[in-house]
Amino acid sequence: MEWPTTALEVLSEKPLTVKNPKTWHHTHSYGGWGKFYQGLREKKILATRCTNPECAEKRLWLPPRCECPDCWHPMEWVEAPQTGTVYTFSTVTYPGELFKLPPGTPLISLEIEGVGTKLMSWMKEGKPSFGLPVKAVFNTDNPTHTILDLAWVPA
Amino acid sequence: MIKFGPGNLRIPKFEKPVYCVAGGQTDYRKKYWEKNTSELCIEALRMAVEENDLKVDPEEFRRMVNWVVYSQFADHFGDQLLAAAKIHDYLGFDPLGNIEVKTGGATGGSSVLAAAQAVASGYANCVPVVGWERMDDVSTKVGNSYIASAACKDFESELGWMYTAYYALMAQRYQYENEVPRETLAQIACKNHEYAIYSPFSQNPGKYTIEDVLKNEMVSDPLSFLECCVMSVGAAVLILCDEETAYKLSDTPIKISAICGGSHTLRTADRRDMPILLLPNETEETYKDYKGKRRREWPGFSSFLAARMAAYLAYNMAGIKDPCEDLDLLETHDAFTISDIQTYEDIGLRPYGRGREFIESGDAYYEGRLPTNLSGGLIGTMHAVGATGIFQLVEILWQLQNKWAKFHANPEMWTRFGKKKPAEFRDLQLKNPKRGCAISHAGTGSHVTCAIFEKP
Numbered sequence: 107m108e109w110p111t112t113a114l115e116v117l118s119e120k121p122l123t124v125k126n127p128k129t130w131h132h133t134h135s136y137g138g139w140g141k142f143y144q145g146l147r148e149k150k151i152l153a154t155r156c157t158n159p160e161c162a163e164k165r166l167w168l169p170p171r172c173e174c175p176d177c178w179h180p181m182e183w184v185e186a187p188q189t190g191t192v193y194t195f196s197t198v199t200y201p202g203e204l205f206k207l208p209p210g211t212p213l214i215s216l217e218i219e220g221v222g223t224k225l226m227s228w229m230k231e232g233k234p235s236f237g238l239p240v241k242a243v244f245n246t247d248n249p250t251h252t253i254l255d256l257a258w259v260p261a
Numbered sequence: 262m263i264k265f266g267p268g269n270l271r272i273p274k275f276e277k278p279v280y281c282v283a284g285g286q287t288d289y290r291k292k293y294w295e296k297n298t299s300e301l302c303i304e305a306l307r308m309a310v311e312e313n314d315l316k317v318d319p320e321e322f323r324r325m326v327n328w329v330v331y332s333q334f335a336d337h338f339g340d341q342l343l344a345a346a347k348i349h350d351y352l353g354f355d356p357l358g359n360i361e362v363k364t365g366g367a368t369g370g371s372s373v374l375a376a377a378q379a380v381a382s383g384y385a386n387c388v389p390v391v392g393w394e395r396m397d398d399v400s401t402k403v404g405n406s407y408i409a410s411a412a413c414k415d416f417e418s419e420l421g422w423m424y425t426a427y428y429a430l431m432a433q434r435y436q437y438e439n440e441v442p443r444e445t446l447a448q449i450a451c452k453n454h455e456y457a458i459y460s461p462f463s464q465n466p467g468k469y470t471i472e473d474v475l476k477n478e479m480v481s482d483p484l485s486f487l488e489c490c491v492m493s494v495g496a497a498v499l500i501l502c503d504e505e506t507a508y509k510l511s512d513t514p515i516k517i518s519a520i521c522g523g524s525h526t527l528r529t530a531d532r533r534d535m536p537i538l539l540l541p542n543e544t545e546e547t548y549k550d551y552k553g554k555r556r557r558e559w560p561g562f563s564s565f566l567a568a569r570m571a572a573y574l575a576y577n578m579a580g581i582k583d584p585c586e587d588l589d590l591l592e593t594h595d596a597f598t599i600s601d602i603q604t605y606e607d608i609g610l611r612p613y614g615r616g617r618e619f620i621e622s623g624d625a626y627y628e629g630r631l632p633t634n635l636s637g638g639l640i641g642t643m644h645a646v647g648a649t650g651i652f653q654l655v656e657i658l659w660q661l662q663n664k665w666a667k668f669h670a671n672p673e674m675w676t677r678f679g680k681k682k683p684a685e686f687r688d689l690q691l692k693n694p695k696r697g698c699a700i701s702h703a704g705t706g707s708h709v710t711c712a713i714f715e716k717p
Contacts, residue, residue, distance in 0.1 A: 123294050126340065139415060169416040169530060194437070194562055196429035198481040202405035202422030213420050213481075215430050215530065215562070223530045224562075226417050226430070236437050252419045 138172040141183060146255040149244045151188060153221060154181035165222030188242040189261055190218035195234035206254055214258065216240070230257035263535045272577045273521055275381030280507035280514040281714060284655030285309030286497040288678035289464040289643035292397040293494035298339055299351035302391050305496040306352055309389070315510050325506065328385035329359040332372035332392030334646035337407040339395040348391065365411050366594065367522070368392065369497070369650020370701020370710030374520045376501045386503040393496035394645035404492050411704060413528045421481070425489055425597065427529060427705050429481035432599035434562040436483065438555045438614070443483060445617045446598040447474035450488045452626060453595055453634050457641025459687050461675045464643055465491045488598040490639035497651035499658070513662045519578035520712040523570025525560070529705045534558035538569050540609040541576055542583040547612050556614065565706035568607035575698075575711035576609070584609050585624065585631050589694035590660055592653035594702035595638040604700055608711065627689055635660070635689045650701030650710065657697035657714050665690035
């Protein structure tokens with residue numbers, strides 16, 4: 107048998123410190139939530155609503171869930187409105203690795219009529235402010251198949 | 262809306278009293294290539310066993326241990342699954358049973374909770390809790406990405422891959438609802454960086470003015486670098502025992518009168534309005550004017566339900582009526598200046614909307630009513646995540662045992678870590694403190710524990 111031909115790069119001799127390369131990918135299934143991302147390709151914001159008539163929570167869930175956390179009943183998919191208002195915002199100057207947008211991208215959380223949650227998203231154009239009315243835009247040409255395929259601009 | 266049933270708010274109780282006898286830690290560094298993780302853990306354990314005036318020698322101590330709890334946030338960082346097994350063997354506890362706990366930033370607090378449960382139930386009577394994090398294997402940018410993979414990767418991580426940004430969204434909303442000047446936030450940063458000057462364990466000490474903080478570069482507005490916790494490597498250890506074992510080991514054991522946990526949705530987005538859960542020092546009257554045009558809901562983005570839950574349970578368990586009166590010192594999870602103010606309200610130091618008064622009044626300082634983060638906290642001293650909740654309680658233990666100076670003022674402790682004790686040193690030992698509290702916190706408030714340590 108031969109010795110291995112690939113070696114770890116030595117970063118320091120004292121203490122001996124080496125570099126372990128990692129080059130593989132992770133597979134990720136969105137499972138039942140995949141419908142949401144597929145909806146974005148058709149310029150639809152798909153949310154879910156509990157089907158249990160006895161359940162007190164009548165509002166939409168966005169991010170969607172397949173089961174209601176309050177009563178564990180199945181949810182149904184419903185198209186959410188494509189307008190909302192900015193609930194809060196921040197401009198991230200130093201994002202982490204993997205961020206697909208440039209530093210300086212305004213992040214927002216949204217209030218949408220009839221939705222009980224406050225979806226986190228980003229603004230593609232304009233400057234965010236509290237209560238600013240915004241409308242949805244969709245990345246349908248080269249979708250990333252992530253939450254970033256949905257963004258907002260001033261309405 | 263979250264509706265509590267009668268079982269949901271049951272006040273926890275220990276079947277047997279639980280004590281803490283010793284604590285130890287390494288210093289904390291951004292990069293600690295000099296020592297591998299096992300070496301850091303044994304260093305912290307040896308400090309706990311050999312330097313806390315225990316009445317038994319290390320060999321006898323090892324023969325008393327019957328269960329061990331390990332505390333590490335992210336396997337991603339150390340790139341070693343089952344690291345706890347490797348460390349357990351290295352510490353010489355093989356083949357005793359052990360368990361590793363993981364609840365994000367609150368992992369340290371949860372690990373102490375798990376150890377306390379083991380002692381309280383009678384399952385074990387001598388339990389070391391060993392926590393660490395090795396965050397120097399990757400760049401800061403990748404490290405932030407790893408931490409952000411503890412947000413919802415389907416709907417939130419992609420929006421920045423940066424926890425500071427998720428906190429900044431809360432910070433903006435909090436400031437909008439409560440009109441807290443940035444100067445007040447900066448005061449917290451100045452305080453904790455300064456207290457870190459007096460700790461040989463600290464990573465990021467410094468004397469800063471409010472102006473320095475205000476001019477500091479933004480990570481994600483309104484949070485600047487000086488207002489964010491550090492990313493650290495290091496380890497911390499606590500030893501928990503039942504009463505009989507505690508007095509066999511120590512003349513000054515400290516009682517754990519409560520340690521309790523709460524949770525809330527990992528996604529900040531999913532937090533729905535609900536009635537405020539009232540602490541013993543609050544009534545419906547406290548909040549009759551709470552809601553208004555800007556502050557339309559609770560907990561919203563301004564408050565941490567998990568922290569409120571943990572404090573509710575722990576205060577009731579420990580018999581605390583008013584935290585500012587009944588506690589003598591506090592360690593908060595000051596990952597960001599803004600979350601510190603939010604926490605002041607969640608744990609009842611001031612009513613919701615008035616958290617700023619706790620720092621502005623001077624209450625939070627060494628000289629104040631409830632000195633907070635004399636350790637330097639996460640902003641000044643450390644956030645080696647799995648060790649953090651343990652570090653907070655080590656510092657509280659030493660204060661309650663009147664041993665702060667032994668571990669902070671001794672010049673030998675400084676030279677041990679390659680540092681020189683500062684010429685302008687301040688003694689931060691409190692005058693005979695009786696009861697301390699520590700808040701360990703994960704996510705944007707996904708898990709929080711509240712621990713109350715007191716002199717028996």
